[in-house]
Amino acid sequence: xxxxxxxxxxxxxxxxxxxxxxxxxxxxxxxxxxxxxxxxxxxxxxxxxxxxxxxxxxxxxxxxxxxxxxxxxxxxxxxxxxxxxxxxxxxxxxxxxxxxxxxxxxxxxxxxxxxxxxxxxxxxxxxxxxxxxxxxxxxxxxxxxxxxxxxxxxxxxxxxxxxxxxxxxxxxxxxxxxxxxxxxxxxxxxxxxxxxxxxxxxxxxxxxxxxxxxxxxxxxxxxxxxxxxxxxxxxxxxxxxxxxxxxxxxxxxxxxxxxxxxxxxxxxxxxxxxxxxxxxxxxxxxxxxxxxxxxxxxxxxxxxxxxxxxxxxxxxxxxxxxxxxxxxxxxxxxxxxxxxxxxxxxxxxxxxxxxxxxxxxxxxxxxxxxxxxxxxxxxxxxxxxxxxxxxxxxxxxxxxxxxxxxxxxxxxxxxxxxxxxxxxxxxxxxxxxxxxxxxxxxxxxxxxxxxxxxxxxxxxxxxxxxxxxxxxxxxxxxxxxxxxxxxxxxxxxxxxxxxxxxxxxxxxxxxxxxxxxxxxxxxx
Numbered sequence: 058x059x060x061x062x063x064x065x066x067x068x069x070x071x072x073x074x075x076x077x078x079x080x081x082x083x084x085x086x087x088x089x090x091x092x093x094x095x096x097x098x099x100x101x102x103x104x105x106x107x108x109x110x111x112x113x114x115x116x117x118x119x120x121x122x123x124x125x126x127x128x129x130x131x132x133x134x135x136x137x138x139x140x141x142x143x144x145x146x147x148x149x150x151x152x153x154x155x156x157x158x159x160x161x162x163x164x165x166x167x168x169x170x171x172x173x174x175x176x177x178x179x180x181x182x183x184x185x186x187x188x189x190x191x192x193x194x195x196x197x198x199x200x201x202x203x204x205x206x207x208x209x210x211x212x213x214x215x216x217x218x219x220x221x222x223x224x225x226x227x228x229x230x231x232x233x234x235x236x237x238x239x240x241x242x243x244x245x246x247x248x249x250x251x252x253x254x255x256x257x258x259x260x261x262x263x264x265x266x267x268x269x270x271x272x273x274x275x276x277x278x279x280x281x282x283x284x285x286x287x288x289x290x291x292x293x294x295x296x297x298x299x300x301x302x303x304x305x306x307x308x309x310x311x312x313x314x315x316x317x318x319x320x321x322x323x324x325x326x327x328x329x330x331x332x333x334x335x336x337x338x339x340x341x342x343x344x345x346x347x348x349x350x351x352x353x354x355x356x357x358x359x360x361x362x363x364x365x366x367x368x369x370x371x372x373x374x375x376x377x378x379x380x381x382x383x384x385x386x387x388x389x390x391x392x393x394x395x396x397x398x399x400x401x402x403x404x405x406x407x408x409x410x411x412x413x414x415x416x417x418x419x420x421x422x423x424x425x426x427x428x429x430x431x432x433x434x435x436x437x438x439x440x441x442x443x444x445x446x447x448x449x450x451x452x453x454x455x456x457x458x459x460x461x462x463x464x465x466x467x468x469x470x471x472x473x474x475x476x477x478x479x480x481x482x483x484x485x486x487x488x489x490x491x492x493x494x495x496x497x498x499x500x501x502x503x504x505x506x507x508x509x510x511x512x513x514x515x516x517x518x519x520x521x522x523x524x525x526x527x528x529x530x531x532x533x534x535x536x537x538x539x540x541x542x543x544x545x546x547x548x549x550x551x552x553x554x555x556x557x558x559x560x561x562x563x564x565x566x567x568x569x570x571x572x573x574x575x576x577x578x579x580x581x
Contacts, residue, residue, distance in 0.1 A: 061193040062214045066091035067225065069158060069191065069212055070099075072199040077234030078127050078156060079103065080120055082113040086133025088173065089160035090217045096131070098225045105496050109489045110137045114144030115452075115460025116493055117155055119467020122450060125265070126234050127154035127204060134161050135173035138180055143459045145207045149184040150454030151327070152351045154204040154236065157185070161213045164192060177211050185209040204236035205350075239350065241364035247323075248376045250346040250360070254321030256381070257281050258302070258312070260334070263288035263327030263453060264366065271370035272325060276300060278375055282317070282383045286330055287427065287437050288451055293444035302387065303394045303442070305333045306578075309340070311393075315386035319343060326366065327453055328355040330433055393581060400577050401439070406548055407574035408509060408566035409439045412478075414549035415505070415564075416440035420474050424448045426465040428479035429458050431514045432507060436478065448473075458483040462490035462504065471498040481508045482526060484535070491539040494559060502559045504541075506532050509566050536561040 070092065073081075084107045085093045096104050107113035110132050117128040132138055138159045148155035159177055166174040178190045186206035189197050192213040202208045250257070259281050264272065269290045276283055276297060284302045285292040302308075312319050322337060324347040337345060337356055345359030348369065354361040362369070401410040412435045419425065425447050427433040433451050452464055461483050469475040484506045494500070511525040536543035542560040547567070 062091040062217070063095070065191065065193055065212060065214065066095050067227070068196060069210060070095055071229060072197070073129055073156060073158070074099075074102070074229045075232040076127065076156075076199045076202070077232045078129050079231065080105070080117075080124070080126070081129045081131055082107055082117045082120075083131045084108065084110045084113050084133065084137060086137060086160070087217050088134040088162065088214055089131055089158075090222075091214060092131050092158065092160065092212075094222045095225055099229060101229070101231060105493055108492060110140035111143060112460060112463040112487060112489050112492070114141045114155070114157075115147070115463035115487070116467040116490070118144050118147055118153060118452065118460070119464040119469075121148070121153045121155060121467075122464075123468045123470065127156055129156040129158055131158045132160065133173075134159070134177065135175055138175070138177050142181060142184070143455075143457060145181050145184045145209075147452050147454040147457065147460075148207045149186075150351065150353060151452075152205045153207070154202075154234070155207040156202075157181070157207060157209045159209065159211050161211050163213050163215060164190075181207070181209055204234065205239070239363060239365050241362060241369070243360075243362045243364065244369070244373055246346060246360045246362050247348065247373065250321060250323060250344060251279075251375070251377065251379060254323075254344055255379075256312070256317050256319050256383075257321035257323055258308075258319050259283040259323045259325065260329045260331065261285050261289040261291060261325045262329045263451070264290055264325075266290060266448070268326070268366040268370075271367055273297070275370045275373065281323070281379075281381045282387065284331065287425075287433075287440060287447075287449040288453070289326060290448065292437075292440075292449075293442050293447075295444055302390050304390055304397070304438070305331050306393070306438075308333050309336070311389060312383075312386050315383075315389050317381075317383045317386045321345070322359075324348070324355070327351070328353070330437060330451075330453060396581055397439075397578070400574055404570045404574040404577070406567035407570040408507065408513075409435055409571070409574055411507075411549055411564060411566055412436055413439040413441060415478070417443070418549060418553040419445070419447070419476055420553075421445040422447070423474040423476055424468065424470055425450070426461075426468055426475075426477040427451045428461045428477065428483045429453070429456050430480050430483065430512065431509075432478045432480055432483075434514075458486055460487055460490075462487040463493075465504070466490055466493060466497070466500075466502070469497070469500050469502055471500055474501045474503070476503045476505065478505045478507065480512075481506055481510070481528070481530070481532075482512055484532065485530075488535060491541070491559070494539070500559065501556055503556050503562060504560070505562045505564050507564050507566065508532065509568065509571070513571075532561060532563045 321344040465477040511527040
């Protein structure tokens with residue numbers, strides 16, 4: 058039986074390598090032993106060993122974002138497989154090539170309730186774009202996978218044996234990952250949007266680096282007002298300064314009051330973080346057109362052009378040259394920003410002010426990962442407008458708080474200063490993440506944990522205290538446990554020295570200052 062396990066494992070890994078997979082995140086167990094032994098014998102790949110599957114999968118998501126290559130996660134059978142679901146959902150909604158290789162008990166155990174026998178086939182529901190269930194002498198070609206979303210290979214092994222550790226003398230051919238192209242000829246939808254909307258606002262969400270140049274060119278030719286989220290890589294670009302709307306607080310009223318009643322939203326890239334996007338569900342008279350590499354409109358209404366952004370904007374030509382008069386709105390928007398900067402000076406210990414000051418101190422060309430809930434919103438709202446060529450990332454597929462630290466560590470680069478800005482509850486969700494750090498090249502890692510004593514994103518909206526999950530915890534013991542450097546900041550230091558190793562910075566806003574700043578902003 059062990060020989061059959063070995064041959065089946067060999068076939069699966071061979072397919073993965075030919076597809077172009079060079080990195081594997083492995084959580085070893087008895088049932089996936091044949092994979093563990095085989096992968097350890099292949100010198101041309103990188104294997105990361107994990108003790109916990111959920112964080113392993115999110116680390117793989119980070120590696121995909123960093124390398125733009127498919128990454129595999131390999132698990133044993135049973136509930137270990139279920140731990141992959143949150144990261145699989147994230148990869149599904151962001152079209153990431155995440156390969157899930159799950160070991161299983163033989164098919165005869167299904168619906169038996171035997172130990173470590175759960176129903177693994179179909180466990181990821183609609184969140185994988187391809188699924189194969191394999192047993193001995195069953196073969197497949199992984200090139201059926203488009204590479205534009207997760208793939209699940211469920212592999213049924215007999216009982217592990219010493220033959221799982223067979224020496225593999227075979228040499229493996231390594232393929233080159235080429236995602237299947239997105240075939241789309243919907244440019245007429247953009248033409249129609251431009252023709253029908255007199256007062257459009259463009260929102261640019263998450264982009265890949267190779268997409269920014271043609272999109273920048275399009276925006277400069279369109280000359281419509283544009284709101285640029287940090288993940289776009291264009292937020293601080295000086296070439297867009299004359300088009301840039303820097304704040305979208307109360308955007309509908311503010312634009313209308315200054316002669317530019319928004320009647321259309323053109324979304325380019327990822328689903329926006331800004332609140333105005335959710336407002337569109339209740340705004341029936343605003344047309345919406347989305348252009349994205351992900352096939353999701355992000356709303357219950359509006360058109361979606363599912364296409365390669367780089368190719369689409371390289372080839373797109375405006376069929377007309379409308380003129381948009383929004384200078385009065387832009388001037389008012391700029392005055393709002395100047396007032397906001399004054400408030401940051403008045404309340405330097407408020408949470409939003411700390412974000413602003415931190416953004417000014419982080420060194421140029423740093424890689425920055427911003428966690429979900431408040432941090433990503435506060436970075437977009439408060440980060441400095443000086444172009445320091447940051448690369449800003451986040452997990453905005455399903456907007457969950459799981460796996461944020463693991464994703465960041467997968468994303469981090471040895472050549473750059475790496476910063477994560479995470480909430481306190483978010484960090485508590487992923488305390489196993491540093492497990493992998495000794496398996497990575499030396500990194501300059503700074504993890505900023507914004508300890509505001511709970512889920513403060515709910516404070517303005519829900520009166521019941523249970524929404525806050527309030528606590529009095531601090532994070533020094535967490536840093537000590539993993540052997541990381543530790544600092545605690547109640548204000549941003551005049552000079553920030555980048556860590557040469559791994560450092561946790563506990564950033565503690567003043568709740569009274571935060572509350573005062575919020576009230577002052579409401580009066581603006």
